[in-house]
Amino acid sequence: MKNSQNILSEVIAIIGGTGAEGSGFAMRWAQAGLDVVIGSRSSQKGERVAAELREKLGDVKLRGTSNLEAARMADLVVLSVPYESQEFIIASIKPALAGKVLVTVVAPLLGEKKGRYTPPPGGSAALEAQAQVGPETRVVAAFQNVSAHHLADPQHKIDCDVLVCGAKRADREKAIALAQAAGMRGVHAGALQNSAVVEGMTAVLISINAIYKTRNAGIRITGIDV
Numbered sequence: 001m002k003n004s005q006n007i008l009s010e011v012i013a014i015i016g017g018t019g020a021e022g023s024g025f026a027m028r029w030a031q032a033g034l035d036v037v038i039g040s041r042s043s044q045k046g047e048r049v050a051a052e053l054r055e056k057l058g059d060v061k062l063r064g065t066s067n068l069e070a071a072r073m074a075d076l077v078v079l080s081v082p083y084e085s086q087e088f089i090i091a092s093i094k095p096a097l098a099g100k101v102l103v104t105v106v107a108p109l110l111g112e113k114k115g116r117y118t119p120p121p122g123g124s125a126a127l128e129a130q131a132q133v134g135p136e137t138r139v140v141a142a143f144q145n146v147s148a149h150h151l152a153d154p155q156h157k158i159d160c161d162v163l164v165c166g167a168k169r170a171d172r173e174k175a176i177a178l179a180q181a182a183g184m185r186g187v188h189a190g191a192l193q194n195s196a197v198v199e200g201m202t203a204v205l206i207s208i209n210a211i212y213k214t215r216n217a218g219i220r221i222t223g224i225d226v
């Protein structure tokens with residue numbers, strides 16, 4: 001578990017960590033011993049959601065505050081807000097992002113039918129995020145295919161891989177360590193451009209869930225020995 005050793009000493013901020021997806025990660029990462037800060041547009045809401053999760057989990061390192069303060073406190077920032085608000089939220093935390101890795105979980109599901117994929121204008125939400133944060137922050141895309149339904153119950157074992165896209169291997173390793181901490185296998189999936197495919201896969205999984213009447217569809221990579 002070499003990767004986990006690296007992030008155990010880092011503060012992880014989850015921007016939009018009050019939501020379904022972000023609070024699920026907050027629970028799992030805090031349970032794994034990580035130091036987690038939940039960010040919200042409202043510091044009171046961030047504090048309240050963190051207190052509720054602490055109540056559930058017991059003795060964990062989990063705090064809540066505003067998105068900007070959370071990003072300031074963090075070594076590693078995770079973006080977990082709806083695609084529609086991504087640009088606005090990134091602008092609001094940008095002063096705190098320089099020199100840091102931003103792991104985005106954003107899966108853009110545009111239009112009425114969430115199971116029919118339409119790429120965003122910039123190619124992918126993650127590529128747009130990289131353009132929005134500028135060159136001083138390195139964006140990594142991960143977790144787009146992990147449903148909040150899986151994350152919600154901290155005892156539930158998640159049966160899927162996490163594809164991780166980003167320019168630098170060392171940055172992808174951080175997201176892979178986060179995947180491990182949440183009980184999943186992270187897989188290097190190449191350059192940030194590839195996030196377009198991974199984000200699109202979310203729509204594919206939504207379609208599969210609808211067709212097979214389940215909430216559990218996920219992806220697994222075969223043929224690699226890790």
Ligand SMILES: NC(=O)c1ccc[n+]([C@@H]2O[C@H](COP(=O)([O-])OP(=O)(O)OC[C@H]3O[C@@H](n4cnc5c(N)ncnc54)[C@H](OP(=O)(O)O)[C@@H]3O)[C@@H](O)[C@H]2O)c1
Nearest residue numbers: 016018019020021040041080081082085106107144147148
């Ligand atoms: N849900 C899933 O199963 C799932 C699976 C894979 C990927 N994702 C991706 O993960 C991200 C978060 O998903 P989610 O289901 O957690 O979303 P969500 O619950 O709708 O939103 C997450 C948080 O973002 C903030 N937010 C909501 N609407 C906003 C707005 N209009 N402007 C600014 N901030 C807003 C809220 O936090 P505050 O009110 O505290 O600011 C909210 O708690 C999305 O990009 C989604 O595509 C989700």
